[in-house]
Amino acid sequence: MNGQPSGALQGPGATPTESAPRHLHPLTPLAHAAQVIPVALAAVVFAGGISFATRVYIGLAVAIGLACLVAGATYLQWQRFTFFFDDAGDLRVDSGILQRNHKKLQLSRLQSVEVNQPFWARLFGLAELTVEVAGAGESNAQLRYLGAGDAHELRNDLLARAAGIGSTTEAAPETVIATVGPGELLLALLIRGQTLGLFVLTGALLTVAFSTGGVGALAVAAVTGGVPVFAVVGEFLRSYGFTVARSPDGLRVRRGLTSTVANTVPPGRVHAVGFVSGPVWRHLGWVRVLVDLGGTPGSGDERAQGSTVLLPVSSWPVALEVVRHVLPGVDIAALHFEGTVPAARYRAPLQYRRIGVAITPQVLAARRGWLTQWLSVVPHGRVQSARITRGPWQRKLALADLHLDTVPGPVSVRVPHMPEARVRAVLEAELDVAATARARDDATRWMTRRPDPHDTAPIDETGGRGGVDGS
Amino acid sequence: MLVASVVLWLTNLTAAALVVAPVGLLLLAWSWWLVGRQVRAIGFAERRDDLLVVSGIMFRRLVVVPYGRMQLVDLSAGPLDRALGLSTVQLHTAAATTDASIPGLRTADAAQLRDRLAAAGEQRSAGL
Numbered sequence: 001m002n003g004q005p006s007g008a009l010q011g012p013g014a015t016p017t018e019s020a021p022r023h024l025h026p027l028t029p030l031a032h033a034a035q036v037i038p039v040a041l042a043a044v045v046f047a048g049g050i051s052f053a054t055r056v057y058i059g060l061a062v063a064i065g066l067a068c069l070v071a072g073a074t075y076l077q078w079q080r081f082t083f084f085f086d087d088a089g090d091l092r093v094d095s096g097i098l099q100r101n102h103k104k105l106q107l108s109r110l111q112s113v114e115v116n117q118p119f120w121a122r123l124f125g126l127a128e129l130t131v132e133v134a135g136a137g138e139s140n141a142q143l144r145y146l147g148a149g150d151a152h153e154l155r156n157d158l159l160a161r162a163a164g165i166g167s168t169t170e171a172a173p174e175t176v177i178a179t180v181g182p183g184e185l186l187l188a189l190l191i192r193g194q195t196l197g198l199f200v201l202t203g204a205l206l207t208v209a210f211s212t213g214g215v216g217a218l219a220v221a222a223v224t225g226g227v228p229v230f231a232v233v234g235e236f237l238r239s240y241g242f243t244v245a246r247s248p249d250g251l252r253v254r255r256g257l258t259s260t261v262a263n264t265v266p267p268g269r270v271h272a273v274g275f276v277s278g279p280v281w282r283h284l285g286w287v288r289v290l291v292d293l294g295g296t297p298g299s300g301d302e303r304a305q306g307s308t309v310l311l312p313v314s315s316w317p318v319a320l321e322v323v324r325h326v327l328p329g330v331d332i333a334a335l336h337f338e339g340t341v342p343a344a345r346y347r348a349p350l351q352y353r354r355i356g357v358a359i360t361p362q363v364l365a366a367r368r369g370w371l372t373q374w375l376s377v378v379p380h381g382r383v384q385s386a387r388i389t390r391g392p393w394q395r396k397l398a399l400a401d402l403h404l405d406t407v408p409g410p411v412s413v414r415v416p417h418m419p420e421a422r423v424r425a426v427l428e429a430e431l432d433v434a435a436t437a438r439a440r441d442d443a444t445r446w447m448t449r450r451p452d453p454h455d456t457a458p459i460d461e462t463g464g465r466g467g468v469d470g471s
Numbered sequence: 472m473l474v475a476s477v478v479l480w481l482t483n484l485t486a487a488a489l490v491v492a493p494v495g496l497l498l499l500a501w502s503w504w505l506v507g508r509q510v511r512a513i514g515f516a517e518r519r520d521d522l523l524v525v526s527g528i529m530f531r532r533l534v535v536v537p538y539g540r541m542q543l544v545d546l547s548a549g550p551l552d553r554a555l556g557l558s559t560v561q562l563h564t565a566a567a568t569t570d571a572s573i574p575g576l577r578t579a580d581a582a583q584l585r586d587r588l589a590a591a592g593e594q595r596s597a598g599l
Binding site for chain 2: 294385386387388389390391392395405406407408427431434435438
C-alpha cells in the first residue's frame, strides 16, 4: 500500500465534519479519449476499400477527431463531477452536466471498495474506485479516474469510516496469506479437465481432417481448440499475480496482468464458500475456492464474475487457511460428513459415495459430484430459504434433494439424494439454527462489534505465506 | 384438436373429423383432470417462523421461507385471473433461486395473506 498518512487522523468517536468537494484526476478526459483512438483507427484501417495508406490517414483523422470529441465531453463531465464526505460521514457524489445527479452512499451499509486499474487508466497512472453499498440496482458509485495513490488513500479512508474508526488514509496493516505464481496458474489452467478434454477433441478432429483431407472437421477443430485457448488466456490475465492478504477490514484480493483489480472482502459479505476440484486437479491436491458475495453488482459485469473467485487454484492447506478468515471459527478439515443410504446408488451410481452433509454450530456443509467435486459451506445465518425436491425415481427410492438458497453467485448449496426422512429432519434443524444465527448476526460496522478472538488476533508479520508450490 | 376437427368437418373431411374429435375430447378431459390434480397438489402453511409452500405431482417441491428473510411480497393477477377473482402471492428473498409462489388465491384472501406475511417479515427482519 502506498497510502501516505497525510489526512487529519480523527480518533474513534470524533464527530465527522463535512469535507471540501473534490474533483477527479485532471487527466481523466485524456484517459477516456485515448481509449477511442485504437478502436476508431482499427475500424477504418481494416474496413478495406481504398488503398492502405489512404485508409491510415483517414483512420488517424477520424480517430483524432473522435478522441477530441470524447475529451471535450468528458472534460465537461469532469468539471461537474465532485465528491465529498458530508457531516453524517457518508460519501456524496454529485455528477451530471445538464441533469444533475446527487448520490449519497451510506457508509454503514458499505459492501466493498474496489480499486481497479483498467489498461488505459494504467498507462496514465490512474485508477478507478468503485464504492458499493448494500441495496439493489444503483447502489454503487464509480470514481473514474483518480490518481493511483489517491485512490488507495480514499479506499483506506472509506474502509476506516465504514468500520467506525474515524477517518484515516493510512492503510490497515495486512499480511499476505496466499499467492498464486504465474507458473502454477498457467499449469493449473492448462490441465483443467475441460481444457484437456477440448484439446484432446481438437487433436482427434485434426487427425481426422488431415487423414481424410476434409475441411469441415478443420473448422470445428478451430472452435474446439480456440475456445479453451481463449478461456485459459482470459483467466490467466484476470488471475495473474493473485494475492490474498489478511487485514483487519477483511481479505484483500489483488489480481490482474493488463488490468489490475484490488478488492476487499469484508467477512460479513461472504454468504457461501465453495471448493471445486476437477478430476486432474484432485490428483494433485488442488482446489478452486469460490464465494457468493452479498451486494455483488448485476450479472454480466465481468469484474463481478472475477471477484467471486477467492483463490483460482491452490493446495488444500492454503485454501483452508484462507477460508478460515472468511468463516471464522469453522474448521473445514474436521467436518464429519454423514453419507446417504445405499439405495441412492440406483439414482446416482457414480456420485453416491461422495454425497454428504455436515452440520456444525456455525455452518452447514454439503458435498456432491463425481467428476467435478463440490464442497459448499454456508453459515446458518446466511441461508435465505430452503427447498426439498423429489423426482419420480427419487420417490420410488424414498430419496430427496435438499437445497439451501443463498444470494446469487457461483456457489449453490445442495445435498442430493438423501433419505427423505433425514432431509426433512435436516431442513427443520437448519431452519431452527438459522433463525437463532440471524438474530445475533450483525454484519455492519464489523470492527465495532463484540470482540471475536479470531478477528482481533494480532497480525504476525511472519504469518503463513504459501502458494501451490509451498506445500 | 377440437378446433382442428371443426375445421376438417367444414372442409368436407368428415371422416378425419370423426377420428380427431374424440381424441380432442379425451385430451381435454385428461388435461382437466391433470390440472385439477396439479391445483390440489399446491398448498401452503403459515408456520410460526416461516412460510411453507408445496407443489408438483411428478416432481414434488417444498419451499420454506423464513419470515425474517422475506424482502418483498408480490401480489399479481393477470387478466384471466382478474376475471375469475384470483391472485398470485409471490415471495422474494435475497436469493434468486427461492421461487415461492402461491397461485390461484381469492384476491381478498391473497391480500390478507400478503399483509400477514409483510407484518411477520417486519417483526423478524434481519439484514442480508
